[in-house]
Amino acid sequence: MTGSQPVLTMTGISKSFPGVRALDGVDFRLLPGEVHALMGENGAGKSTLIKVLTGVYRTDHGAVTLGGAEVSFSGPMQATAAGVSTVYQEVNLCTNLSVAENIFIGREPRRLGAVRWAEMRRRARALLARLDLDIDVNAQLGTYSLAVQQMVAIARAIDVEARVLVLDEPTSSLDAGEVAQLFRVMRQLRDDGLAILFVTHFLDQVYEIADRITVLRNGRLVGEYPTSELPQLGLVEKMIGKELRALERLDEQSRHDAAAPVEGAPLLDVRELGRRSAVARFDLTIHEGEVVGLAGLLGSGRTEVARLLFGADRADHGSVRVHGTPTSLRNPVAAIGHGIGFCSENRRAEGIVGELSVRENIILALQAARGWLRPVPRRRQDELVDRYVRALSIRPADPDIPVGNLSGGNQQKVLLARWLITEPRLLILDEPTRGIDIGAKTEIQRLVAQLSDGGMAVLFVSAELEEVLRLSHRIAVMRDREMVAQLTNDQSVDADRIMQTIAAGAGHEEVPS
C-alpha cells in the first residue's frame, strides 16, 4: 500500500481571506486504498484545505495533481466529475426533495432528456442497501434524522465513480451504532481501492480507522505520520502545539468541583412540560449555580427539551415557575426576559448571522433585549467585545471581520460571548462542543465550570457522556423522547450507569413517535 503512487498530491497550497491567512504552504498527499485522517484544531485550516481540493475555493498559490495530472477545479461539480467526492460537515442536501432525488440531483439518469424516475429509485435503493440503510427513497429527506441524512449524503458521494472520497466531520452527528456502520462502509470502500480523506475531532475514531495522519496547525503543515507511529498524546500535542498536562489537571479539578452538591435556590421549575410529537411531559428543576447535564442518544429528545425551556418551540402542556413565580416560556423573548440564554446545536442555521461582524454578532442578544431604540453605546460595545474576545481567545482577534469567515469553534465562542454579555441566570448549551477541537473544547468546559461557580445555572446538552459526567452536578437522561431518569452525579454514577439507564429506559414503555 505504501509503495503505490499517490492518487492525489497537493503542494505548497496557500489561501488567504480578508483578515485571515487560512493556509500557508501546505503539502498533502493521499494514497489509493488508505484512510487518511486530517487533524488539527479549529482554524487550523482543515476545512479550507478540503474546499481548495474540491474547487470551492481557488488557491492563491500551490498546485493540485490528481492521478499524476495537474488539476484546478472551478467548483464541486467539476471535482466530482474528476473523481473527488465530498461529504461536508453540515449536511448540504435539499430537505424538501426526496431521498432518491437528493442522491441523484444534478446527474439524474436520463433518456432523451427526460428523467428516468424508476431507474433513479432503483439505483438509490441499491446504493442505500450497500450502506445497510432501509428507508423509503420516495420520502422527503427532511422527514429523516440528521444521521440518516448524513448517510444519504455519503450514498450520493460514493455513487459517483470516485477515486477520492472526502469525509469532513461525518461522524459528529452520528451515534455509536451509526459510526460503526459508517466505518464498516469506509473499510469496504478502502479495500476497493478508494482513497478516503477523513476529518474528525474524535481521536478514538482516528485510531480505529485511519492508516495515516496529517496534522495542521495555524494553517501550516506540522507533519504526516503513520497512525501506528504516533501515540494519541503525541497527536494532541502536535495539534495544539503545547503540553497536555495543564489540560489534564483542569479536567480532574472540574470533576472534583462538580461532585460537590449545590445548595442554590430553585431557579427554573417546570412540571409536566411537553409538546406533542416532540417530547413527552417531564418535570425538571434547575437550581442557581447548578450544571444539569442532559444525556441521551441522538434523537432521544435532548434538543427538544432545550428548545422548550427556551421557548424556541412552544410547549402545549405544563407549567413553568421562575424563582417560584408562575410564568410561561411562550417564545425566546419571554425566556430571555427571565434571564435564560440558549446556544443552538445548529450554529450556522440558528446561531450566527454570517455576514455580520464578530462584534455585531456578540452584541446581538444584548441589543435585542434593550430594543432598537436604545443602542449599546459604541464604547461599551468595544469594551465588552474586547473583553470576551480575549477571555474566550476568539481567533482571529479582529472584531470587525464577518463571523462567517471564522472556523466553527470560534463561531461557537462568539455565540457563547453573545449570551455571556447578557449575564443570564440560566444558560442552555446544546452540543456546545460538537465539531470542536480538543483545545477549544477544554476551554468551553472550563468556562462552564467557572460560570457555575459564579452562580449561573447551566443546562448542558451533549452526546458525549464523559463530558456530561465531568461537568454536571445532576444528569437527566433522555430516551425515546422521554426523560427517563435524573441522577445526582456522585461517585456511583459513571458512563456505564448512564448507558444502562438509557438501555433500560427505567421501566417505561416505548413511546410511539
Place this chain on the structure above:
Amino acid sequence: MSDPKAYRALTTHRLFWPVVVLVGMLAANTVYRPGFLSVQMRDGHLYGSLVDILRLSAPLILVALGMTLVIATGGIDLSVGSLCAISGAIACLYISRQPDQNSVGGVLTALALGLGVALVLGAWNGVLVAVIGIQPIIATLILMVAGRGLAQLITEGQILTINSGPYKAIGVGHLLTLPLAIFLALAAALLVAAVTRRTALGLIIESVGGNAQASRLAGIRSGRITFLVYVISAACAAVAGFMMTANVSSADGNAAGLWVELDAILAVVIGGTSLAGGRFSLGGTILGALLIQTLTTTVYAMNISPQTSLLFKAVVVIAVCLIQAPGFRARFTRRRAPAAGPTPVSEQPKEQVPA
C-alpha cells in the same frame, strides 16, 4: 508599495463600478452636448442639467430609501408606485375641494391626510407579511394592483388638476438657489440614516435579513421590525407621491409613480444591497437612484427615439449589473490573464517601427 494596495481597495470597493458608470455617462453627455455640465444662475435660482438630474431623482431616491430597508429584511415592496399615486391623489383631491387652494394650512392638512392613508396601507402590507406570513412579493403585489384602482377611484378616473402655489413648491419650488425637492430628498436620507444607524434598527434589520432564525433565537422580535420597514417604505413613497403630483400640479391615478417600484429595486441592487437581505447601504442606494435618473436624462438629451429608449436603458442596466457581479468580473479577469502573455510580444515590434 501602498499605491497598488490603495488602487486595489478602490477598484474592489462595492460602489466603484456604479461610480465609474455614472461618471462615464456624465462624460458622454458632455461630449454630446458641451454645455451639459454648466450651471447658470437665473432669477436667484441655479439651472442646469446637473440640477435637473438631482431634482428629478428626488422622488426615486425617496422610494428607494424605503425599499432599501424592506429589501434588507429579505422582503420586497412592489406597492410603492401605487402608494405614490394614492397619496398624491388624496392630497390633490383635498386641495381641489378647498375654497382657497393657496392656503398653507389646507396644503399641510392635505399632506397629513395623504401621509396618513399611506401609513395605513403600509401597515396593511406589514400585517400581511409579518403577521399573516404571506410572501412579501405576493403580499405587496395585492396593493400594487388594487392600489392603482384605489387611486383612480379617488380621482374618479380623471386627471385631477389643482392650482396651489404651496403644493406646487414641493415639486418645483426653490430654497437657497436649489430646488426644494433636493432638500426634501436629502432630509429624508439623513432621517432614514439617523433612524437606522444612530439607533440599533439598522443592525437588527440586517440581522433579520441575514438570518431570521438566528435572530429570533437571539430575542429579536422580527415581526415588529418587518412590520416597521413596510410602514417606513409607505411613508417614503407618500412623500415621493407628493413630489410627483406637485411637479405637474395634477394627480393622474394611472400614471403617477408608474413602474417606480422597479426603478427603486434597481437602485437598491445597484447600490450593493442584496435581494436576499442582510447588509444594506443607503449611500449606495442614493448613488443607484442618481445613476438611473442620469440614464433617463441621457436618453432624452441624446434624442434617442422613444421606441428604443427603454431598450437602451435596459442595456445600460444589464451592463452595470454584470460588471458589479463578482462572478462575471472573475471570468473577465481570468480570460484576460492568459492573454497577457502574448500581448507584449505583439506590441514590441509595433514600438520598434517608430523608433
